Amino acid sequence: MNWSDIGKAVGAAAPMVGTLLGGPAGAAVGALVSSALGVPNDPESVNAVLATNPDALAKVQELQLNAKVQLQQLAVTAENNRLQAEAAQYSAEAADRDSARKLAAQQPRDFIRPSVTIILLLGALLIIAAIFMGWNRDVITDPTAAITVGTVxxxxxxxxxxxxxFYFGMTKESQKQNAAITDFAVAPGTVTRSDK
Structure with a gap:
């Protein structure tokens, strides 16, 4: 059991406490909840009191009212920490791309990067042509083949x-979009023909 489980249990009675228990500030909020209930600072003890004491939820609601400012500060701190971690990750990714571009600039006779780019571009054009020309009609109507082809x-x-x-730059939003498209492409599903 962890603090997010406790957050689900108290979420209806004290939504702010429940939300914070399920997030990165869960341990800090859990300490406040366990203190308000007079039990040791661990999820199991808090859960035991919530299950056996009908007044426990009222105490959590009271905590939410009395410590509203402190809870809001914890929420803001947790969000700031999340944003800083995301910015640090993006900076590391950007530095990685930048170092790769600098290395490529120092290797003027490198043919691997351009060759891979050309192969991928030609393959993409061939895939688009196959879709629009109808060359793959039998493949995309077969459920098993459609999953494989969609994944590829x-x-x-x-x-x-x-x-x-790599060549033209990439933003954080385009990386999220790229991940979403990849997830959609490799998700199980079927493509069927509609003859209606």
């Missing part, structure tokens, strides 16, 4: 986007 296409375009991002 999703990965192909994902890699193409990464390669083009």
């Amino acid at each position: 296409m999703g990965l192909w375009f994902s890699e193409l986007k990464q390669v083009l991002g």
Whole structure:
């Protein structure tokens, strides 16, 4: 059992406390809850009191009212920490791309990067042509083949986007979009023909 489980248990009675228990500030809020209930600072003890004492939820509601400012400060601190971690991760990713570009600039006779880019671009054009020309009608109407082809296409375009991002830059939002497209492409599902 952890603090997020306690957050679910108290969420209806004290929504702010429940939300904070389920987030990164869960341990700090858990300490406040256990102190208000007069039990040791661990989720199991708090859960035992919530299960056996009908007044326990009232005490948690009272805590929410009395410590509203402190709880809001914890929420703001947790969000700031999350944003700082996300910014640090993005900075590390940008520095990694920048170092790769600098290395590429120092290797003027390198043919691997351009060759991979051209292969991925030509493959993407071939995939698009196959879709619009109807060359793959039998493949996409077969559920098993459609899953395989969809996965390969999703990965192909994902890699193409990464390669083009190397040359033209990439933003945090485009990385999120790329991940969402890849997840959609590799998700189980079927494509069926509609003859209606």
